[in-house]
Amino acid sequence: MTSSTSTAQGGVPAIEFKDVVKRFGDNVVLDQLNFSVAKGDRVTLIGPSGSGKTTILRLLMTLEEANGGLILIDGDPYTHEYKGDRWVEIPEKRRRVVRNRVGMVFQQFNLFPNMTVLENIIEAPVNVLGLKKADAVARAEQLLEQVGMSEKRDFKTNQLSGGQQQRVAIARALAMDPEILLLDEVTSALDPEIVADVLGVLREIAETTDITMLLVTHEMQFAREVSNRVLMFDKGQIVEEADPETMFTHPKHERTQEFLKAVLG
Amino acid sequence: MTENGIWNWEHAWEVLPDLLEGLVVTIEATVVGMAIASILGLFIALAMRSPSRWVTIPLRFVVDFIRMTPLLVQLVFVWLLFSTIPTLVVGFTVLGVHYATYMSEVYRAGIEAVPKGQWEAATALNLPKSRTWRAVILPQAVRNTLPGLGNYAISMFKETPFLFAISVVEMYTKAQQYGALTFSYIEPLTLVGLLFLLVSYPTSLLVRRMEIRLA
Amino acid sequence: MSDFLQTLTSRLPSLGDAILVTLELTLGGAVLAMALALLLGFGARTRSLWVRGPSRVFIEFFRGTSLVVQIFWIFYVLPVFGFKMEALAVGIVALGLNFGAYGAEVVRGSVASVPASQWEATIALNMSWFHRVRRVIFPQAWALMIPMLTNLLIQLLKGSALAYYITLHDVNFWTTQLRRATSETVYSFTAGLLVYFVIAYLLTWGMNALEERAKRRLGRGTRPSLRDVVGLRPAVGTAAITGRGTAA
Ligand SMILES: Nc1ncnc2c1ncn2[C@@H]1O[C@H](COP(=O)(O)OP(=O)(O)OP(=O)(O)O)[C@@H](O)[C@H]1O
Ligand SMILES: [Mg+2]
Numbered sequence: 001m002t003s004s005t006s007t008a009q010g011g012v013p014a015i016e017f018k019d020v021v022k023r024f025g026d027n028v029v030l031d032q033l034n035f036s037v038a039k040g041d042r043v044t045l046i047g048p049s050g051s052g053k054t055t056i057l058r059l060l061m062t063l064e065e066a067n068g069g070l071i072l073i074d075g076d077p078y079t080h081e082y083k084g085d086r087w088v089e090i091p092e093k094r095r096r097v098v099r100n101r102v103g104m105v106f107q108q109f110n111l112f113p114n115m116t117v118l119e120n121i122i123e124a125p126v127n128v129l130g131l132k133k134a135d136a137v138a139r140a141e142q143l144l145e146q147v148g149m150s151e152k153r154d155f156k157t158n159q160l161s162g163g164q165q166q167r168v169a170i171a172r173a174l175a176m177d178p179e180i181l182l183l184d185e186v187t188s189a190l191d192p193e194i195v196a197d198v199l200g201v202l203r204e205i206a207e208t209t210d211i212t213m214l215l216v217t218h219e220m221q222f223a224r225e226v227s228n229r230v231l232m233f234d235k236g237q238i239v240e241e242a243d244p245e246t247m248f249t250h251p252k253h254e255r256t257q258e259f260l261k262a263v264l265g
Numbered sequence: 266m267t268e269n270g271i272w273n274w275e276h277a278w279e280v281l282p283d284l285l286e287g288l289v290v291t292i293e294a295t296v297v298g299m300a301i302a303s304i305l306g307l308f309i310a311l312a313m314r315s316p317s318r319w320v321t322i323p324l325r326f327v328v329d330f331i332r333m334t335p336l337l338v339q340l341v342f343v344w345l346l347f348s349t350i351p352t353l354v355v356g357f358t359v360l361g362v363h364y365a366t367y368m369s370e371v372y373r374a375g376i377e378a379v380p381k382g383q384w385e386a387a388t389a390l391n392l393p394k395s396r397t398w399r400a401v402i403l404p405q406a407v408r409n410t411l412p413g414l415g416n417y418a419i420s421m422f423k424e425t426p427f428l429f430a431i432s433v434v435e436m437y438t439k440a441q442q443y444g445a446l447t448f449s450y451i452e453p454l455t456l457v458g459l460l461f462l463l464v465s466y467p468t469s470l471l472v473r474r475m476e477i478r479l480a
Numbered sequence: 481m482s483d484f485l486q487t488l489t490s491r492l493p494s495l496g497d498a499i500l501v502t503l504e505l506t507l508g509g510a511v512l513a514m515a516l517a518l519l520l521g522f523g524a525r526t527r528s529l530w531v532r533g534p535s536r537v538f539i540e541f542f543r544g545t546s547l548v549v550q551i552f553w554i555f556y557v558l559p560v561f562g563f564k565m566e567a568l569a570v571g572i573v574a575l576g577l578n579f580g581a582y583g584a585e586v587v588r589g590s591v592a593s594v595p596a597s598q599w600e601a602t603i604a605l606n607m608s609w610f611h612r613v614r615r616v617i618f619p620q621a622w623a624l625m626i627p628m629l630t631n632l633l634i635q636l637l638k639g640s641a642l643a644y645y646i647t648l649h650d651v652n653f654w655t656t657q658l659r660r661a662t663s664e665t666v667y668s669f670t671a672g673l674l675v676y677f678v679i680a681y682l683l684t685w686g687m688n689a690l691e692e693r694a695k696r697r698l699g700r701g702t703r704p705s706l707r708d709v710v711g712l713r714p715a716v717g718t719a720a721i722t723g724r725g726t727a728a
Contacts, residue, residue, distance in 0.1 A: 063600050092609075099606045110601035113698045114619040123615060124605035156699030176605060271560055333634055333680035334673045335641035338652055342669035345659070426548035430645070437548055450556035458553060462544035469544070 012075040014039045014180055014212040015060065021068035022055055022236075029055050030236040032069065037229075039074075039179075042206055042213045044223040044244070047233030048259055053216040055236075057182045060214070061104045062095060073098050073180070100129070103178030107185045109165040111157040111172070117144070118153045121172045129176065136175070143171040147201045163194030167201055174205070181205075183215040195219070202226065220264060224248055232256045276452040280443045284456055287436030288464075294357055294435060295422045301361025302421070303414060306368025313373065332366040337427045339363060344431040356433045364421055371413035375406040412479060415472035419465050426457075436460060484664045488671065491658055498654035499675065505571045505640040505650065506679075510633055512576025513583050520580065521587025522613070535584070542581035547639050550574045555646045571643045579636045583629065590625040591617060623694035630687040634680050641676075651675050 013036035022030040029052045037043050045053045058064040059071060062079055068087065071078045078098045080089055111120050121143065122136040131139075144150045147167040157165060166186060173181060183202070187195040199222050206213065206226045217223055223230060223244060230247040232240040232255070240253040248264075251257045309328060313321055331339070340359050347355060379402050387397040426437035434442070440453035523535030542550065551574035555567070565573065594617050602612040644652040655672025659665055 061600075061604050063603060096606055096608070099603075102604075104604040106597065106601065106604075108597055110597045110604075112598065112601065112616050114616070124607060127611055127615070128606050128608075158699045173604070330673070330677055333638075333684075334676040335638040335652065337638070337641040338655060338669065338673060338676065341656070342665070342673070345665045345669075423544075423546040424548075426546055429548070437546075437552075441552070444556065450552075451560055454549060454553045454557050458545040458549040461546045461549060462541065465546075466540055466544045 011039065013037055013072075014041070014074060015214065016072040016075070017056075017069065018072065019069035020059065020066050020071060022052070022059060022064065023067050028236070030059075030066075033236060033238075035231065035238055037180075037212060037214060039212055040210045041229055042227040043215070043229045043231060044227040045214070045216045045231050045233055046220075046223070046247075046259070046263075051233040052236040053233055054184055057104065057184050057214065057216065060102060060180070060182055062099060065089075073101055100176070101179040102182065103173035103176050103180070104182040104184070105166070105169050105173050105186045107189050109162070109169045109189075111165055111169055113157055116154050116156060117149065117160070117168050120157065120168060121175045124172075125175050140171070140175055143174055144168075146204070147171045148197075161194070162190050163197050166190060166198050170198070170201055170205070178211065180212045180214065183213065183217070185216055185218065187217070187219060218263065220248060220260075232259065234259075271451060273449065273452060276447065276449050277456060280440065280453045281456065283439045283443060284436055284453065284460060287434060287439035288460060290433065290435040291422065291425045291437075292464075294360060294425045294428060294433070295418060297357040298360035298364060298421050298425075299414070299418045301358065302364035302368045302417065305362060305365035307372050309365060309369035310372035310376065313369065314376075328366045328369060331363055336360070336363045336424060337430055340427055340431050352431055352433050356428045356431055360421060360425070360428075364417055367417055368410075368414070371410045371417070372406065375409035375413070376402065378409045379405045408479065412472060412476040415468075415475060419469050419472065422465055422468075423461060484662050484667045487662045488658065488667075491654070491661070494649075494657075495651075495654055495675070498649055498651045499679070501568070501643065501648055501650040502637070502640055502652075502676075502679065504568060505575060505643055505648070506633070506637045506683075508568075508572035509575030509579060509636050509640065512572060513579035513632070513636065514629075516576060516580025517583025517587045520584035521591065524584060524588045525591060539581045539584045542577050543585075547574065547578045548642065550578055551642050551646065567643070567646045567648050570646055571640065571648060574642075575636055575639055578639070579632055582632055582635075586625050586628045586632065587621070590621040590628075593624060594620045619694070619697060623691065623698055626687060626691040626694060630684055630691075633683055633687065637676065637680055637683065651679075 015037040017033050017035050019032040019034060020030055021028070021032055033052075033056075045056065047053055055064060059066055059079070066079060070080060070082070076098055077090060079095065080087055082088075112123070115123060118137065118140055121140040122131075122133065125131045125136040125139065126133055141150065141153070144153060147170055149164060149167050149171065152160060152164060152168070157168070160168065166189075170186075186202070187198050190198060199219065203222075203226055205211065213227070215223070215227070227244055230242060230244050231238050232247065232251075232253065234255050240247070240251065240256045242251075247256070248260065251260055309324065312324055313328075315321055336359070340356065343359050344352065344355050383401055383405065384397070387401045392401070425435050428435050429438040429441060432438065437457055440450075440457040443453045444450035520535045520539055523531050524539060526532050526535075551570065554565070554574050555570045558565070558570075598616060598620065599612065602616050607616070640650065641652040643650045644656070651672060655668055655675075658671065659668035662668060
């Protein structure tokens with residue numbers, strides 16, 4: 001069992017994993033994982049392929065179901081809870097209340113092809129959060145400005161390049177005003193020369209908001225600039241955690257040293 | 266159900282042998298019909314590849330006309346037109362020709378699905394055109410068409426009751442005759458439906474497995 | 481021939497009525513079939529066995545038992561149980577049930593081929609199930625299913641010719657009446673079949689327009705057609721009619 005508690009200020013953590021178990025068939029991906037992320041933290045998950053990084057983000061977005069343990073958002077049970085001794089699923093209705101606080105940006109953008117850029121962004125704010133359409137549009141335009149996509153407002157999504165689509169996807173996630181933003185290798189489907197644009201957008205968000213961010217990335221330089229904590233995963237366990245400076249310059253654990261050597265060359 | 270209930274087992278037992286006799290005709294119709302459809306369909310598909318529009322446009326029209334108008338009406342039409350030809354022959358042929366228009370599409374798709382590299386390889390080996398078709402393209406295309414053939418066979422099987430309109434005594438007509446004779450339709454009609462299900466459902470499972478195997 | 485034309489002309493008004501009956505059957509059946517197809521198609525996808533099981537049984541039953549048997553069963557047998565319907569209603573219900581079962585497979589297959597990542601994006605935006613389906617999943621599945629629904633619609637129109645045998649005065653009935661009056665088998669049936677052909681052509685044309693629109697909404701469809709994948713009914717190129725080549 002690995003335990004990792006946030007070093008940041010006290011209070012309820014934004015995210016807390018308690019003994020979370022995740023299996024795919026016989027393959028135990030997460031074995032009683034414990035860790036927490038304080039509000040406003042920017043946490044980067046690193047680790048070899050197959051170590052379970054994506055699985056953690058997908059559990060947080062309820063795209064996968066845990067096989068045991070608790071996931072708490074701001075201290076609230078999210079996907080499962082204990083009723084007495086029984087570990088039970090929380091019904092969709094209650095999950096939706098908590099899920100409003102979590103947003104996600106995908107590696108493959110996953111924009112809706114049947115909507116324009118603007119429609120992609122306002123769809124959920126209007127129909128999920130119940131914003132007035134005019135307000136949602138105003139906010140969407142502001143976000144498009146921020147990600148540098150204002151001119152493409154009325155384009156269909158498949159008329160955009162990958163980098164443009166990803167910037168729209170980021171705006172779409174932000175339009176829901178999430179407290180927590182999950183980013184899973186958001187630049188790895190992009191051509192190298194576009195990566196910097198998207199990272200620039202994310203850097204600005206990190207600087208101008210207090211959104212809690214949990215990100216998986218292979219861009220170590222970016223992780224170093226943006227995050228204040230780095231968690232090194234191996235085989236579904238946290239083997240080391242530190243601030244980025246320490247992690248990247250003086251890794252303690254052997255596995256971390258090997259991994260960073262392989263990635264940084 | 267009560268003694269003088271709606272369903273009468275005696276009727277059911279009485280009509281069952283008749284229905285099974287009819288089922289034989291139904292299966293015959295399907296087999297003969299699909300044989301015609303498979304062969305004629307292939308010829309249509311090949312003719313549609315003709316470079317001459319004088320061939321393709323009229324053929325396209327005829328095929329679409331047959332495909333988009335009711336089999337039922339076509340059956341009666343041809344039956345009345347050739348009153349000297351045995352009904353069974355008329356029925357099987359019209360079924361076969363109607364389904365040939367479907368099958369031609371299956372062949373077309375099957376031929377188009379053969380990778381271009383196969384044509385190029387045949388050209389590179391300097392195979393004559395007829396040899397290319399017979400030895401390279403068609404064997405692969407036919408493989409692609411097997412699931413389609415299976416699906417249409419099932420579909421035709423379920424459409425053979427249309428033959429009642431020209432009084433071919435297949436399974437449904439048997440049931441109809443029994444109903445008219447005894448004023449009791451429930452047993453024969455229900456049994457016919459179940460017999461169709463009994464044959465078509467397992468067959469469709471087989472075709473689905475074949476689809477997955479060939480995919 | 482001129483006799484035939486004279487009789488034909490005198491029978492044009494009744495042709496109007498006959499076409500109306502055929503259209504009522506076709507469109508009524510299609511609406512019922514589509515409603516059932518959506519219900520059963522989504523039902524066959526749910527996790528709950530209590531919904532999925534009955535949906536599957538319904539689909540396989542009405543696909544497996546032959547339209548002819550179904551229509552006559554509803555016409556002759558159902559009244560025994562006290563459900564007596566007008567002949568037109570019998571026709572619509574039989575066509576709707578049969579083609580609803582086929583349509584359910586089309587809906588299920590098309591929805592299944594919308595990428596899972598689209599569902600995931602809707603979850604990440606915290607949409608309700610109904611909202612997801614209505615605004616994101618269905619519009620994408622719709623573009624995929626139209627070509628197959630077009631095939632089913634033409635099959636349904638063709639199946640509606642059975643209505644004549646349950647006492648309805650449809651185009652099939654009109655055709656046989658024309659032949660009886662003129663004794664001209666070839667002319668009468670050619671006229672009748674042409675009427676069916678024109679209706680089928682117009683329906684196909686309308687469906688192609690719908691498809692065009694659905695694809696435009698997706699910013700010009702680039703996805704492959706599902707026709708062959710689900711391959712249940714004539715996977716025939718409606719494209720040929722309009723001379724527009726689509727991948728089959
Ligand atoms: N849907 C699934 N079905 C079965 N196994 C899965 C599934 N998703 C993930 N896994 C398994 O779970 C393990 C962890 O996968 P995960 O995607 O979380 O790794 P990761 O750390 O994100 O790797 P990468 O750096 O390659 O993205 C792997 O062994 C993978 O094979
Ligand atoms: Mg991953």
